Every structure is written in structure tokens, then in C-alpha cells.
Amino acid sequence: MAAKPILYSSWSSGCSSRVRTALALKKIDYEYQPVNLLNKQKEQEFHGNNPAEKVPILKINGLTLTESMAIIEYLDEIYPDPPLLPKEPELKARARAIAFHIASNIQPLQNKPIYLMLNEKEPGYGDFWCQHFISKGFKALEELLQMHSGDFCVGNQISIADICLPSIVYNAIEKYHVDMTPYPIITRISNKLAELPEFQVAHPNNQPDAPKN
């Protein structure tokens, strides 16, 4: 029997939460290994697993996998049920485009190291910066969802696009206090996803390394 997969994750990492959600949707049981990215000692410990020194890292089937989007595609190929991509090539391209819009156009510009670096440059500039790029990205995202969404981001089936949505909305609201009024479709879909148990177990606040209130 194969060893239980191990997920190196941080409770607040949006990229980690994508993989947590994918594992939950696929009903794959795993061991949770918390990583504190602001702790240099820890960083060195797992450098060999991922030279980029980022989470998530998933150890599964004898492999050490990095980069959330690559991990999700791997999981979807090896454990096809339920699928995380629509079957039709057109809809697959729509789901991936929305996912990559979040993962490449929004997420990298508002993560913690960026925020801290800019706030150190000038107090408040990190806040301005993250709000600016989330709002710009959400404006486009809202329009993309207007074109392609149904109950979920692309039609009525949960896909990789939905997997990428909650963590960026969480950051927008909880970390950067972005006004969500202009984004009713983003809000509607996020709220719907938040009701699903697979998204609930992957939520930042429900991780073992989340700060206790």
C-alpha cells in the first residue's frame, strides 16, 4: 500500500489552500505538515523539496511535487474522479484561463513577501499596492465570470477555476479590506463554495497551524 501523501502547507498560503481543496474534492487523505515561511530555519529544512522555498509541496506516490497548478493537474490525471476540468476543450480552456488569471495576474502581486517589502519601502504602500492589483484583477475576473459562469466559475461544474477563487477573495476581504460591492458574481460564487464541505476543510482558519482566536 502506498504511503499516505504529505502536504507541506501554510494555513494562510493561497497556493496551499488550492491543493488542500483539490485533495478534499478527490477525497485523498493526507498528512498535514505545517511550514512557517517567515521562519528561516524551516525554509532551509525544506529547500531540497522545493528550491523556490514555497508551499505547497505534495509528497505523493513516491514523488515530491511543487507548484499548486502543476499539482492540481497531476491529481486530476491520476485520480480522475471527480474531474477538476470540464471535458470539452473549449470549457477546459475557459476554466484554465480563469484559474491562471487568478494564479498569475493577481495572486503573485499581493502575497505576503511583496506586501511586507513594499510596506517597508514606505508605510502603507504595500496596502495600496495589494488593493490596487486585486481590484484591477477582480474587475477583469468579474467580466470573465459574467461571460462563462453558471452556478460556478465555468458553467455548473466545479473546476480548477473555483479551486483558485476562495483564497484570493479571502485575502481581498480579510487582509486587504477590498470593497467587494463591484463584484457581485465573484461574491455569489465564493459564498456558494464556502457552503461546500470540501472548501470548508481547506479554509485557512480550519488548518492546524492557524492562529487560535
Added chain:
Amino acid sequence: MAAKPILYSSWSSGCSSRVRTALALKKIDYEYQPVNLLNKQKEQEFHGNNPAEKVPILKINGLTLTESMAIIEYLDEIYPDPPLLPKEPELKARARAIAFHIASNIQPLQNKPIYLMLNEKEPGYGDFWCQHFISKGFKALEELLQMHSGDFCVGNQISIADICLPSIVYNAIEKYHVDMTPYPIITRISNKLAELPEFQVAHPNNQPDAPKN
């Protein structure tokens, strides 16, 4: 017969060059539609094609596709020869991880709007910033390539990882004057790719909208 595909592209856009390369590798003939992203008029003209107001946009088979990584995956599914991903799931995950490392961890932090915004904040800060994030990303990339490369980024077959490599190396050298000495594998693979006709036709300097010397 299907209409000729149309690629909305900018000569200097790294994301556009990925799709130009994929189209060349797949031997798909297309019409080149140049877009000047710093021209607001143009931006509005193609907003309906991509609310994110980014190139590339590919019109193909009656579809309007956005996000370079989603477009490449679509092309690889519909036109499987030559494949842009290895067949084995493990190697596929490696190729995608390297591609996404470039596309999500490096590229978004050094593109033109970011560079201009930070240099406007403080002259020279944009240069420092872009050099910093390219160097950080290249350090990890060099280690990833040490683990997985052969003649190309993952073994001896050209993949989506190689498609993502040249434009970021081009920016590092031509735009931000990054010292490439610490990155011998990145340099070796880039040089090898630069010899291939499919990568040559996709090169920024060989596009119709490139500035004439």
C-alpha cells in the same frame, strides 16, 4: 475550411512569445495582429476579447482564447503533434512546475506595468525590484533544472517549460541587465533553444511590430 487563426500579440510581451512559440512548434499558420499595450485606445478596442486587457489573445476554431498557459494547453490537446508535455505524469508535473515557476513566480513581478509603476514611485526602484525577483526566481530555476534537465528543461524533449524560458531570459538580459554567470544551465538551454527555427520565428526582435534598428 476553418478561418486562419489570429494572434493578438505584442513583440515584447513574454506571454505572447510563449504562444508564438507553441504555434510555431505545432506548425500552425496564423495572422499576426500587433497590439500596443501602452496605447489606451487600442486597449479599449480589444477589451471585449480579454477583460484583463492583456495579450496574447488567440482566435482559433471560432473561439477567443486568453491566458498563454491555457492557450498552450488547448493547442496541445487539439493539435497533439508534437506534444508540448511529456507523456509520463511525473515528467508532465515537472514540466508544468517549471513553466508555472516562470509564469507565476517570476514573470508577473517583472513586467512592464510593474516596472514603470515602481520607477515612478522612486527612480531606479523598478530596476532594483525586477532584478531582485528575476535573480531570486532564477536561483530556484537553476536548481530545478539541475534536478530535471537534459538537453532541454525536462529531459531531452521540448516542453511547455522550454516555451516559457526564452522570454524571461530575454527580459533578464536585455531589459534588466541581470548577471547570468550564476545560471549556467539556464544559459545553456536558452542558447540551445535560440538555435531552433521555431524559437527564432517567435523571438521578440523578429515580430512585425518590433522597433526597427
